[in-house]
Amino acid sequence: xxxxxxxxxxxxxxxxxxxxxxxxxxxxxxxxxxxxxxxxxxxxxxxxxxxxxxxxxxxxxxxxxxxxxxxxxxxxxxxxxxxxxxxxxxxxxxxxxxxxxxxxxxxxxxxxxxxxxxxxxxxxxxxxxxxxxxxxxxxxxxxxxxxxxxxxxxxxxxxxxxxxxxxxxxxxxxxxxxxxxxxxxxxxxxxxxxxxxxxxxxxxxxx
Amino acid sequence: xxxxxxxxxxxxxxxxxxxxxxxxxxxxxxxxxxxxxxxxxxxxxxxxxxxxxxxxxxxxxxxxxxxxxxxxxxxxxxxxxxxxxxxxxxxxxxxxxxxxxxxxxxxxxxxxxxxxxxxxxxxxxxxxxxxxxxxxxxxxxxxxxxxxxxxxxxxxxxxxxxxxxxxxxxxxxxxxxxxxxxxxxxxxxxxxxxxxxxxxxxxxxxx
Numbered sequence: 001x002x003x004x005x006x007x008x009x010x011x012x013x014x015x016x017x018x019x020x021x022x023x024x025x026x027x028x029x030x031x032x033x034x035x036x037x038x039x040x041x042x043x044x045x046x047x048x049x050x051x052x053x054x055x056x057x058x059x060x061x062x063x064x065x066x067x068x069x070x071x072x073x074x075x076x077x078x079x080x081x082x083x084x085x086x087x088x089x090x091x092x093x094x095x096x097x098x099x100x101x102x103x104x105x106x107x108x109x110x111x112x113x114x115x116x117x118x119x120x121x122x123x124x125x126x127x128x129x130x131x132x133x134x135x136x137x138x139x140x141x142x143x144x145x146x147x148x149x150x151x152x153x154x155x156x157x158x159x160x161x162x163x164x165x166x167x168x169x170x171x172x173x174x175x176x177x178x179x180x181x182x183x184x185x186x187x188x189x190x191x192x193x194x195x196x197x198x199x200x201x202x203x204x205x206x207x
Numbered sequence: 208x209x210x211x212x213x214x215x216x217x218x219x220x221x222x223x224x225x226x227x228x229x230x231x232x233x234x235x236x237x238x239x240x241x242x243x244x245x246x247x248x249x250x251x252x253x254x255x256x257x258x259x260x261x262x263x264x265x266x267x268x269x270x271x272x273x274x275x276x277x278x279x280x281x282x283x284x285x286x287x288x289x290x291x292x293x294x295x296x297x298x299x300x301x302x303x304x305x306x307x308x309x310x311x312x313x314x315x316x317x318x319x320x321x322x323x324x325x326x327x328x329x330x331x332x333x334x335x336x337x338x339x340x341x342x343x344x345x346x347x348x349x350x351x352x353x354x355x356x357x358x359x360x361x362x363x364x365x366x367x368x369x370x371x372x373x374x375x376x377x378x379x380x381x382x383x384x385x386x387x388x389x390x391x392x393x394x395x396x397x398x399x400x401x402x403x404x405x406x407x408x409x410x411x412x413x414x
Binding site for chain 1: 248329366368369372373375376377378379380381382383384386387394399402403405406407409410411
């Protein structure tokens with residue numbers, strides 16, 4: 001409930017709202033980098049705040065605790081890949097094009113912004129109810145991609161592989177990127193995405 | 208240096224040697240299961256000993272500390288996959304057969320005995336010199352597999368893919384198994400290995 005005297009703050013101006021959205025995003029990015037470099041358990045709110053040159057108390061305006069930050073990282077990553085999948089279905093009708101787009105774009109968000117990397121994190125650090133939500137939503141995404149493979153098999157453009165195993169291979173290869181990829185290396189995100197897509201859809205279209 | 212009075216213990220009988228080898232293996236297997244279930248940092252020597260119904264002091268006969276156990280797990284996993292690669296080169300001459308054998312057998316040691324899973328562990332828990340040894344040896348193995356892909360490309364039996372990226376895809380997909388595979392599930396190790404090999408060599412042989 002807003003106190004009458006604070007009502008001016010309840011609906012902030014568009015400029016303030018935009019500033020807060022940006023700051024929230026900066027916090028998530030700084031947290032993600034800290035989690036990747038130090039591990040989630042070793043990272044403190046102070047570490048995250050120090051990366052942004054702010055006091056850790058300022059973080060509480062946005063997130064109640066570290067677990068809430070982790071959960072937000074997971075949610076944003078899921079939004080990102082769900083958006084990619086929707087875009088693939090909207091733009092293309094053939095299964096190889098759809099799958100190729102999903103793979104290359106998913107690789108891009110793993111490497112370019114690192115914003116896909118929470119999908120490669122263990123969910124054991126989330127609260128049980130958050131972990132259950134994240135796992136269910138990730139399963140929905142992975143099953144939808146598996147559905148694209150099944151469509152391709154039904155249409156005769158993909159070999160009759162086990163789509164469950166194929167999805168394990170695809171998401172395993174993509175998630176593992178979080179373990180070895182270093183931004184600024186010789187492999188550019190878009191190129192890496194295209195090569196992953198080429199190899200992994202190639203394994204389905206031949207023979 | 209053996210003390211003269213203890214010389215009888217210095218060269219134990221074949222039966223005793225065999226018993227020790229077996230016990231050493233049991234310790235590594237118990238440790239590996241504990242590391243997978245609780246994480247390396249959360250696992251204590253007491254946890255490992257409890258799984259074997261022995262006192263933790265008995266572990267010191269075999270390993271000076273937990274890091275030595277982790278290092279031994281890594282070394283055994285590397286021996287296992289090096290053996291698989293040597294076997295592939297000995298048995299087959301065509302690149303698709305060699306690569307298919309390596310993939311299916313590597314998947315098998317990830318799932319059947321779980322003994323390949325240390326290859327999917329982070330090396331940051333090892334001492335710097337052990338980590339360097341393990342990384343160098345793992346790189347040699349992965350480069351040798353990449354060499355098989357290059358051979359296939361040179362022979363015209365594989366498409367001209369980027370073998371470095373193909374190796375990242377293959378080992379990413381295989382290593383990720385450590386994250387989702389639960390022994391006793393619906394996918395049998397040999398079947399899973401065959402399907403991984405079929406999909407991942409299929410991505411190279413077509414067109």
